[in-house]
Amino acid sequence: MNKRHLTGIVALGAAASLVLTGCASGDNGDAGAPAGDEKGTITMGFLPAWTDGLSTAYLLADQLEKLGYDIEMEDVVDAGPLYTALSQGDIDMYPSAWSEVTHASYMEEYGDKIEDLGTYYDGAVLTIAVPEYMEDINSIEDLKGNADLFDGKIIGIEPGAGLTKATQESAMPAYGLDDYELVTSSTGGMLATLDTAVAAEEPVVVTLWRPFWANDAWPMKDLEDPQGAMGETEGLHFLGKLGFADEFPEAAEYIEKIKLTDEQYGALESLVTSDEYKDKSEEAVDEWLAEYGDQIDWLITE
Numbered sequence: 395m396n397k398r399h400l401t402g403i404v405a406l407g408a409a410a411s412l413v414l415t416g417c418a419s420g421d422n423g424d425a426g427a428p429a430g431d432e433k434g435t436i437t438m439g440f441l442p443a444w445t446d447g448l449s450t451a452y453l454l455a456d457q458l459e460k461l462g463y464d465i466e467m468e469d470v471v472d473a474g475p476l477y478t479a480l481s482q483g484d485i486d487m488y489p490s491a492w493s494e495v496t497h498a499s500y501m502e503e504y505g506d507k508i509e510d511l512g513t514y515y516d517g518a519v520l521t522i523a524v525p526e527y528m529e530d531i532n533s534i535e536d537l538k539g540n541a542d543l544f545d546g547k548i549i550g551i552e553p554g555a556g557l558t559k560a561t562q563e564s565a566m567p568a569y570g571l572d573d574y575e576l577v578t579s580s581t582g583g584m585l586a587t588l589d590t591a592v593a594a595e596e597p598v599v600v601t602l603w604r605p606f607w608a609n610d611a612w613p614m615k616d617l618e619d620p621q622g623a624m625g626e627t628e629g630l631h632f633l634g635k636l637g638f639a640d641e642f643p644e645a646a647e648y649i650e651k652i653k654l655t656d657e658q659y660g661a662l663e664s665l666v667t668s669d670e671y672k673d674k675s676e677e678a679v680d681e682w683l684a685e686y687g688d689q690i691d692w693l694i695t696e
Contacts (some may be wrong), residue, residue, distance in 0.1 A: 435464040436642060439476050439485035442469050443552070443581035445607055446630060447490035449659075449666040450514065452675040454489050454632075454652075456683070458645055460694040472554035473497060480635055481507035486642070487634045494628035496520060496556030496603075507636045512650040513629035515605065515659055520557050520624045521616040522548065522565060523602045523609075525592050533618040534569045537599065541573035549587045549600045553578045557601050560624050568623040576601075588612060605656070607663045651692040658686055 436458060440447035455465040468485055470476040477497070479485045481504035493501050493510070496518075501508070524531050531537065537544075548571070550558050562576050584600055585608060591598035592612050602608060602616070632649050639646035654662070662682050665671055671678035687695040 433462045433644065434642060435466055436645060437466045437468060437484075437486045438489050439468040439470050439479055439487075440489055441472070441476065441552075441581075444490070445663055445667050446518075446605060446659075447488070448675070449490075449663045450630075450632075451489045452666060452679050453662060453682070454649070456676065456679045457648070457652075457694050461644060461648060463642070463645060472552050473500060473556065474554045477501075477504045477508075480504070480633060483635045483637075485635065486638060487511065487632060489632055490514075491631045491633045492518060492556060492628060493631045493633060495625045496560065496628065499556070499559070509634040509636055509638050511632040511634045511638065511646055512652065513631050514652045515630040515654050517604075517627050517656075518630050519604050519627045520560050521602045521604060522561065522599060522619075522624065523614045523616050524597075524599050525595075526613040526615050527595055528597060531599075531617065532615070533620065534565060534571075534623070535620065536617070537574070538570050541571075543597045544574070544599050546574055547599075548574050548576050549584050549598060550576045550578045551581045551584050551601060557603060561601050564625070565619070565623040568621050605659050605663065607660075607667045610660070610664070648692075653692070658690065661685065 438451050438455065440451045442448055451467065455467070459465055468479075470479065476485075476488060477500040480488050491497060493505075522534055522537075531540065537548075548561065548566075550561060552558065558576065558578055565571070566574065566576065588598060588600050588608070589612070590596075599617075602614065604616070608614070632652070634642075634646070662679075665678040665682050666675050668678070671681070683693065683695055687693050
């Protein structure tokens with residue numbers, strides 16, 4: 395696997411500084427061009443800090459390599475550049491897209507130049523959350539009038555994330571959170587702030603999502619959203635550039651079969667993001683395959 399710009403969880407805090415590079419560089423050549431006896435090269439673009447994509451990228455790379463494809467990885471700084479690159483054919487696929495709700499605006503702009511390769515997980519949702527020790531804050535409604543408790547800040551992630559847009563343009567106006575500032579930086583930055591606050595049992599409110607390993611790593615609770623301002627649940631999709639299925643027919647047919655349950659997905663993400671497998675994502679996938687390989691009929695285990 396060519397990992398020209400691949401970054402592990404250790405670099406979460408620096409993920410916001412990454413840019414999409416080398417997608418059409420001379421050492422890459424045509425993304426679908428055959429390499430010897432291989433079936434071609436598939437370039438996957440993803441955001442390292444968004445660990446659903448990080449986890450599924452490594453799983454998919456493992457499986458597609460076993461089918462005979464060469465895989466190249468590209469880190470991307472934010473969702474906007476990723477969808478742009480996908481629509482332009484600079485990358486071949488995006489291995490974990492929130493395209494139904496969270497990234498709907500990107501799909502409206504670029505959807506006619508993108509292929510939906512299938513849904514691998516149902517029930518994903520955006521949330522605003524606080525630590526469980528904040529017993530009096532149970533709903534987004536409870537944030538109103540309590541800005542001083544949180545120093546007037548909701549800690550967010552990347553500025554271009556769909557989660558950021560939903561929080562800033564929908565939830566905050568809907569619940570009258572005019573006294574708050576949505577602080578954006580990166581997923582790593584948000585998690586660092588959360589970790590510091592939880593260690594001291596201080597008040598903190600952050601933007602989160604499910605599925606996401608952070609919900610298990612820290613004692614978090616999703617705030618109730620009686621107005622539905624954070625949006626409905628959605629499926630997580632594999633997206634390809636226009637023409638992907640024609641260029642990589644066997645890969646497209648295989649990708650469409652992939653489905654993950656909560657338990658399977660949670661175990662995968664937990665391993666990939668664990669300290670034990672830091673910078674060893676391929677080994678994390680191997681461990682996951684050893685545990686779940688005989689339970690999932692679409693897996694290629696040898």
